[in-house]
Amino acid sequence: MIITNTEEVTGKKIVKCLGVVSGSTVRAKHVGRDIMAGLKNIVGGELRGYTELLTEARDEAMERMQSQATQLGANAVVNVRFSTSSVAAGASEIYIYGTAVVIE
Numbered sequence: 117m118i119i120t121n122t123e124e125v126t127g128k129k130i131v132k133c134l135g136v137v138s139g140s141t142v143r144a145k146h147v148g149r150d151i152m153a154g155l156k157n158i159v160g161g162e163l164r165g166y167t168e169l170l171t172e173a174r175d176e177a178m179e180r181m182q183s184q185a186t187q188l189g190a191n192a193v194v195n196v197r198f199s200t201s202s203v204a205a206g207a208s209e210i211y212i213y214g215t216a217v218v219i220e
Contacts, residue, residue, distance in 0.1 A: 118192040128219040134188040138213040139180025190216035
């Protein structure tokens with residue numbers, strides 16, 4: 117499946133638009149990551165625990181969107197966008213959406 121943030125796939129023709137598809141996940145921090153993040157805040161640098169958490173969440177949300185597109189019969193998702201939001205103290209949602217299409 118082709119997944120792109122552009123409105124079309126270069127060299128391909130969209131022959132059918134199947135509608136909006138999406139995927140999301142809500143993830144919470146855990147104590148170990150919070151402690152390490154607190155220490156990193158003192159000395160500076162990348163918060164690797166949070167980077168890993170966000171990467172896992174993004175991948176899971178994308179898999180869910182792709183699964184929804186597959187169920188509709190799509191072979192591509194175009195105009196993909198990501199969004200994040202805080203849903204509770206210490207928990208964030210990653211939301212991805214795009215347009216499921218059939219390309220030839």
